[in-house]
Amino acid sequence: MELARGLAHGLALPSNCVFDIEDGGLAARPRLLVDIDLTDTRSVDRFRQAMGTPPARRDWLFIVARTDARHQTQTQANALNASRNIVRSEARPALLRMMSVAGQRDGSRAAVEALLAAPGGRSIHAAGVELAGLFSSFSDARPFSLQAVHAVGTELIGSIGDTGAANWLDTVRGHHEGTFQHCLLVAGVAAAYAARHLRGTRMARRLTDAALLHDIGKACVPLHVLDKPGRLDETELDLVRAHPRAAVDYLASTPGLEPEVLDAVLHHHEALDGSGYPDGLRGGDITALTRILTVCDIFAALVERRAYKPPLSDEDAIAILVDGALDGKVDYIRVRSLAEVFGMNLPATLDDVRVNMARAAESLPAQ
Incomplete structure (x- = not known):
C-alpha cells in the first residue's frame, strides 16, 4: 500500500484504498490507476465491487501488477477491463511518459x-x-x-x-x-x-x-x-x-x-x-x-x-x-x-x- 501511495504522490495523483471505497464508487471515473495484486482474490473482488458498472470507454485503466510474471496476470487484467497491464517496477516511467508532454x-x-x-x-x-x-x-x-x-x-x-x-x-x-x-x-x-x-x-x-x-x-x-x-x-x-x-x-x-x-x-x-x-x-x-x-x-x-x-x-x-x-x-x-x-x-x-x-x-x- 505504501508503495502504491508513493507512486501516486510522485505523479501528483489522489489515492485511495479500494477497501475504503463504497460499492460502485469508481463507476463514473474515466481514468484509473490501480495498483493491485491480481493473484489476491479478495483484492480483486473488492475492486470489482468498487468499480460497479464502468463507462463504456475509459481513457486509462492501468493494473499495476505486483508480480513480474505478466502472463499470469494478463487474463485477469483483461477481465477487469484494463487497457494496459504494467509491472510495478516499470510503472512510473511508463505512466509519466503517457501523462506528460512527451x-x-x-x-x-x-x-x-x-x-x-x-x-x-x-x-x-x-x-x-x-x-x-x-x-x-x-x-x-x-x-x-x-x-x-x-x-x-x-x-x-x-x-x-x-x-x-x-x-x-x-x-x-x-x-x-x-x-x-x-x-x-x-x-x-x-x-x-x-x-x-x-x-x-x-x-x-x-x-x-x-x-x-x-x-x-x-x-x-x-x-x-x-x-x-x-x-x-x-x-x-x-x-x-x-x-x-x-x-x-x-x-x-x-x-x-x-x-x-x-x-x-x-x-x-x-x-x-x-x-x-x-x-x-x-x-x-x-x-x-x-x-x-x-x-x-x-x-x-x-x-x-x-x-x-x-x-x-x-x-x-x-x-x-x-x-x-x-x-x-x-x-x-x-x-x-x-x-x-x-x-x-x-x-x-x-x-x-x-x-x-x-x-x-x-x-x-x-x-
Missing part, C-alpha cells in the same frame, strides 16, 4: 497541412517536430542532435524576420495548445529577440538553443499539473520546480553544448532579487543570456492562449514585465529590448519610468 501525439494530416499554409507555419512545424523529438529523447534518456537544434533556431530567426513576430505567435496560438504551445512561443519570442538585436552573433544561436531546450525537463511533470488552471499545491510545485535541474542533468553530457546555454536552462526561473529558483541567484550572478531567456519566457506565458484564460495583449504583457523590473525581479534593459521587437518604445531607464509614472499620477484629477 506522450502527446502529432496532429492529424489536415491539421499539419493547415499549419504549413499559415504565416510562419513551416518553421513552426519544424520547431514542433524538433521539440517533440527532444521531449521523447529526454524521456527515453537518448542523445539528441545539437546540430538539428541549431538548424531549427536559425530557421526560426529567418522565418520570424520575414513573417513578423506578432503573426508568427498568432499562428502558434491557433494551432497548438497547453505546455507545447508555451514551448513554441518561448522559442518564437527568443528568435524574434535574436532577429532584432542579435542577428549574426554567437549570442543569437545560444539564445535560440536555450529557448528550445529550456523546458524539456517538463517531461518529468504530468500534464495535469503543468496545465492545471488553479493554484498548485506544494507537491505539484515541487514537481514543477524540479524541471530546470532535470533538464540540465540530461543535457550536461551533450557534446558541444555551451556552458552558457546550460546555465540559462538551469536558471531561467531565477529573479534578480533572489526570489527565484532553483538556486535563489541574485543580480550579478545571473548571466545576460539567462536574463534575456527569462524575459522571453515570462512574456510567452502571458500571451499564451489557454482554455481557462485568454492571451494578454503584447502591450499588457510588456507592462507586467515593466512592473517586474520595478519590483527588482527582471532586467529592465532586456524588457525594453523585447518591447522594441513588438513595436513599443519604452523610456531609456527605470528612473525615467518612475518619473513618467509620477507625472501621470500628478495629472490625475483630485478625488
